[in-house]
Amino acid sequence: MARTSQRSGAARERLLAVALDLFARYGISGTSLQMIADELGVTKAAVYYQFQTKEEIVRAVIAPALDDLTKVTEAAEAQRRRADRLETILSGLVDLIVNNRRLAAIMQADPAIGHLTTSHPAMQALYDRITRLLAGSGSDAETLISTVMVSGGLMIVGADPRLAHIDDDTLRRHLLGTARRIMRLRPPAHSKR
Amino acid sequence: MARTSQRSGAARERLLAVALDLFARYGISGTSLQMIADELGVTKAAVYYQFQTKEEIVRAVIAPALDDLTKVTEAAEAQRRRADRLETILSGLVDLIVNNRRLAAIMQADPAIGHLTTSHPAMQALYDRITRLLAGSGSDAETLISTVMVSGGLMIVGADPRLAHIDDDTLRRHLLGTARRIMRLRPPAHSKR
DNA sequence: GTCTATACGCTGATAGAC
DNA sequence: GTCTATCAGCGTATAGAC
Numbered sequence: 408m409a410r411t412s413q414r415s416g417a418a419r420e421r422l423l424a425v426a427l428d429l430f431a432r433y434g435i436s437g438t439s440l441q442m443i444a445d446e447l448g449v450t451k452a453a454v455y456y457q458f459q460t461k462e463e464i465v466r467a468v469i470a471p472a473l474d475d476l477t478k479v480t481e482a483a484e485a486q487r488r489r490a491d492r493l494e495t496i497l498s499g500l501v502d503l504i505v506n507n508r509r510l511a512a513i514m515q516a517d518p519a520i521g522h523l524t525t526s527h528p529a530m531q532a533l534y535d536r537i538t539r540l541l542a543g544s545g546s547d548a549e550t551l552i553s554t555v556m557v558s559g560g561l562m563i564v565g566a567d568p569r570l571a572h573i574d575d576d577t578l579r580r581h582l583l584g585t586a587r588r589i590m591r592l593r594p595p596a597h598s599k600r
Numbered sequence: 601m602a603r604t605s606q607r608s609g610a611a612r613e614r615l616l617a618v619a620l621d622l623f624a625r626y627g628i629s630g631t632s633l634q635m636i637a638d639e640l641g642v643t644k645a646a647v648y649y650q651f652q653t654k655e656e657i658v659r660a661v662i663a664p665a666l667d668d669l670t671k672v673t674e675a676a677e678a679q680r681r682r683a684d685r686l687e688t689i690l691s692g693l694v695d696l697i698v699n700n701r702r703l704a705a706i707m708q709a710d711p712a713i714g715h716l717t718t719s720h721p722a723m724q725a726l727y728d729r730i731t732r733l734l735a736g737s738g739s740d741a742e743t744l745i746s747t748v749m750v751s752g753g754l755m756i757v758g759a760d761p762r763l764a765h766i767d768d769d770t771l772r773r774h775l776l777g778t779a780r781r782i783m784r785l786r787p788p789a790h791s792k793r
Numbered sequence: 794g795t796c797t798a799t800a801c802g803c804t805g806a807t808a809g810a811c
Numbered sequence: 812g813t814c815t816a817t818c819a820g821c822g823t824a825t826a827g828a829c
Contacts, residue, residue: 418812434711436629439804451805453813461805518627518709538762548766552774555763559756560749560782567748569731573741581745588781589753611795632821644822646796654822 419457422447427468431509435465435517465519472507477533479503483540493592496540500558501582504565505575511565541590557589612650615640620661624702628658628710658712665700670726672696676733686785689733693751694775697758698768704758734783750782 425446429438440461444451458464479499486492504511514520524530541554564570564582587594618639622631633654637644651657672692679685697704707713717723734747757763757775780787 434714436711440806441804450814452807452815455806456812456814459806516711516714518629518711521627521709548770549774549777551762551766552757552771553778555757555760556749556753556775556778556782559760560753563752563756564745564748567752569744570748573744577741578745581742582749584742585746585749585782588784589749589778591781609794633823634821642795643797645798645824648823649795652823 416457422454422457423464423467426464427509427513430465430468430513430517435461435513435519462519462523465523469510469514469520472503472510473530473533475503476500476537480533480536480540484536489543490592490595492540493590494595496537497557497586497590497592498583500537500561501579501586504561505579505582508565508571511562515562515566553589553591557586560589561586609650615647615650616657616660619657620702620706623658623661623706623710628654628706628712655712655716658716662703662707662713662716665696665703666723666726668696669693669730673726673729673733677729682736683785683788685733686783687788689730690750690779690783690785691776693730693754694772694779697754698772698775701758701764704755706759708755708759746782746784750779753782754779 422443426438426443429442429446432438433442440451440454443464444454447454458467476499479496479502483492483496483499486495524534537558538554541557542550561582564578570578584594586592615636619631619636622635622639625631626635633644633647636657637647640647647657651660669692672689672695676685676689676692679688717727730751731747734750735743754775757771763771777787779785
């Protein structure tokens with residue numbers, strides 16, 4: 408069993424840490440298996456033992472954030488009122504992006520990710536659920552456009568170097584504010600601020 | 601003279617048309633010189649005669665839109681009042697994106713473009729000018745975040761397949777509306793609608 | 794001025810020895 | 812679990828035919 412994936416192993420963890428670092432610095436297409444191997448002090452084939460495919464490495468790197476995204480989506484779907492669903496998914500997305508700025512940079516910058524999200528059915532389904540949370544069931548053009556702009560804008564924000572100097576709390580606050588404005592959502596009265 | 605570029609030539613135009621089409625379908629990294637050559641019915645080296653580099657092809661493909669972007673930027677900078685500058689650059693960006701949806705998809709989706717914009721000094725300067733138009737001289741965190749979200753969100757919108765079915769006029773109208781909302785800009789009184 | 798033939802070093806990926 | 816050897820394909824490059 409355990410052809411690949413699943414099982415831990417220290418070598419595997421080291422590899423993922425190195426890969427995240429290189430991906431963030433050079434992009435996914437800009438990072439070769441050779442670079443990862445060199446950084447680890449092994450050969451390319453040794454990397455291929457841990458992961459059969461470069462795409463597998465990418466998936467493993469983004470997996471933790473994807474799990475969080477799933478949880479946030481489920482929490483939002485559990486809300487009864489549309490305003491609460493919107494508020495939950497928006498603040499969840501904001502937190503996720505602020506906490507994973509390097510990862511956001513990777514996901515936004517590389518078409519390899521786009522390929523992943525569109526090809527993998529489970530990810531496509533998650534994408535659809537988030538779209539439904541943001542746009543609601545009524546899919547008029549205006550709402551759809553706001554939805555695409557808010558999700559796209561949030562993604563991009565994590566990557567942009569012009570915002571690198573802004574601390575997490577400030578970024579989180581203004582990101583959520585701007586996101587609410589795009590979706591015409593009033594700040595919740597019961598919120599702590 | 602005329603090592604490359606500059607001069608027209610029918611072959612050159614055909615190549616650019618094919619390249620734009622392939623880039624839009626498969627992305628830049630996903631399009632090989634071989635694919636372009638095959639589509640034209642020539643060899644890879646023939647492509648290499650017209651353009652010494654793949655990057656040169658990319659630059660030539662995005663050049664017309666980049667010229668338009670420069671014109672829009674200059675028009676906006678010529679406005680006296682900040683609200684007018686904002687209005688001009690926003691509606692200019694919206695028009696550009698609506699008129700070049702396929703191109704927007706390419707530019708947003710591929711890191712090769714990111715590399716172009718950050719490496720080429722002239723493009724970096726243009727980017728800075730647009731940022732200044734949107735953010736103004738005061739660079740508080742909130743304005744900066746709105747700026748990044750509006751430019752990023754607009755870019756992404758051109759690429760998103762969920763909006764492919766929306767006609768140009770509707771897209772333009774709601775895009776501008778959402779952009780104004782992000783930047784807290786009231787619609788101009790003297791506007792025709 | 795436009796192309797073909799050929800080759801270089803790199804990539805992601807595979808098979809099989811140790 | 813890691814290695815060597817090898818593969819086809821990539822972007823790039825030159826020499827030379829027409």
